[in-house]
Amino acid sequence: MYTQAMSVGPQDAPSKKIKTAEELQQEQAFEARIDAGDFIEAKDWMPEHYRKTLVRQISQHAHSEIVGMLPEGNWITRAPTLKRKAILLAKVQDEAGHGLYLYSAAETLGTSRDQMLDALHSGKAKYSSIFNYPTLTWADIGVIGWLVDGAAIMNQVPLCRCSYAPYARAMIRVCREESFHQRQGYESLLVMMREGTPEQKAMVQDAVNRWWWPSLMMFGPADKDSPNSEQSIRWGIKRVTNDQLRQKFVDATVPQAEILGVSLPDPDLKWNAERGEHDFGAIDWAEFWRVVNGDGPMNRERLGARVKAWEDGAWVREAALAHARKQATKEQAA
Ligand code: 3HC
Numbered sequence: 001m002y003t004q005a006m007s008v009g010p011q012d013a014p015s016k017k018i019k020t021a022e023e024l025q026q027e028q029a030f031e032a033r034i035d036a037g038d039f040i041e042a043k044d045w046m047p048e049h050y051r052k053t054l055v056r057q058i059s060q061h062a063h064s065e066i067v068g069m070l071p072e073g074n075w076i077t078r079a080p081t082l083k084r085k086a087i088l089l090a091k092v093q094d095e096a097g098h099g100l101y102l103y104s105a106a107e108t109l110g111t112s113r114d115q116m117l118d119a120l121h122s123g124k125a126k127y128s129s130i131f132n133y134p135t136l137t138w139a140d141i142g143v144i145g146w147l148v149d150g151a152a153i154m155n156q157v158p159l160c161r162c163s164y165a166p167y168a169r170a171m172i173r174v175c176r177e178e179s180f181h182q183r184q185g186y187e188s189l190l191v192m193m194r195e196g197t198p199e200q201k202a203m204v205q206d207a208v209n210r211w212w213w214p215s216l217m218m219f220g221p222a223d224k225d226s227p228n229s230e231q232s233i234r235w236g237i238k239r240v241t242n243d244q245l246r247q248k249f250v251d252a253t254v255p256q257a258e259i260l261g262v263s264l265p266d267p268d269l270k271w272n273a274e275r276g277e278h279d280f281g282a283i284d285w286a287e288f289w290r291v292v293n294g295d296g297p298m299n300r301e302r303l304g305a306r307v308k309a310w311e312d313g314a315w316v317r318e319a320a321l322a323h324a325r326k327q328a329t330k331e332q333a334a
Contacts, residue, residue, distance in 0.1 A: 076089055
């Protein structure tokens with residue numbers, strides 16, 4: 001069970017063993033590189049805690065991409081037109097690609113695909129809480145593009161400047177594709193709100209009401225409750241805090257909601273001229289941690305679907321490995 005207090009886990013905390021003079025010197029040189037704004041490559045020396053923090057974040061980011069395919073994939077066969085089906089197919093396929101980039105970026109840190117997927121399937125690793133909510137109507141698909149991918153872009157653009165270079169490089173291409181994801185979602189909602197029937201407009205408003213607060217939770221716990229943020233900011237893994245990104249997302253999304261003609265389900269949401277940003281209501285952190293801890297509306301289905309896909313695909317992995325071994329034997333014999 002994940003508790004708010006715990007963070008990277010006792011096994012990941014910096015070890016207490018006495019450091020040699022050489023290790024201390026390497027650490028100082030690393031910190032100086034981070035302070036100078038250097039990017040760290042896979043072959044460079046790095047503190048074990050930096051490595052483990054990146055494996056945790058990048059692997060969970062990859063899991064989020066792959067699990068995130070499920071809610072939208074649910075609507076591919078039920079898209080209202082061929083155009084919407086083609087767009088949704090392309091988006092879900094993009095998310096698979098994002099997952100593969102990110103698993104590959106994590107592998108540069110010495111972990112393996114099997115280890116990461118075992119951590120996901122056993123419930124040890126997390127994925128974004130947002131994907132544990134059901135997609136009840138077609139409007140959910142547009143709202144996911146607008147709000148979920150919109151929040152993902154807000155969170156992922158600063159990661160293009162993450163101090164770990166392979167992660168930053170993976171993010172550059174991901175962010176370009178996310179922009180298409182966000183725009184296609186918003187455009188489909190514009191069509192429904194401008195040309196749709198009253199029932200379709202109500203469908204959009206219902207979806208916004210269900211996805212708004214879980215989208216704000218995507219940015220993570222409040223800074224004061226984030227055990228990882230301080231060190232991640234120090235190391236240049238995180239360039240902006242959870243609360244700062246959440247605020248930026250709210251400020252960017254309110255005008256978009258006005259253009260769309262939907263209301264956001266927060267009576268406390270209002271412009272604060274003094275602060276130059278929006279005030280918004282309290283987030284239900286009990287719900288957030290309940291969903292993060294596996295008790296959300298769809299957690300069991302999502303993890304069950306991933307475990308089933310892994311088990312169903314075992315024969316493909318065995319065949320590919322057998323072929324690779326045969327090839328290697330042939331090449332050795334040649
Ligand atoms: N869902 C599940 N777990 C979450 C979470 C969320 N929305 N927000 C935070 N957590 C977890 C963290 O993983 C951490 O647990 P851990 O130590 O066991 O990993 C704990 O809650 C405390 O949170 P912190 O803020 O201290 O943790 P981080 O410093 O790692 O910050 C984060 C959390 C902002 C999500 C950061 O990990 C991050 O930026 N990750 C990369 C981006 C990412 O993963 N986005 C997820 C969505 S991907 C997506 O939307 C795909 C798009 O195509 C739709």
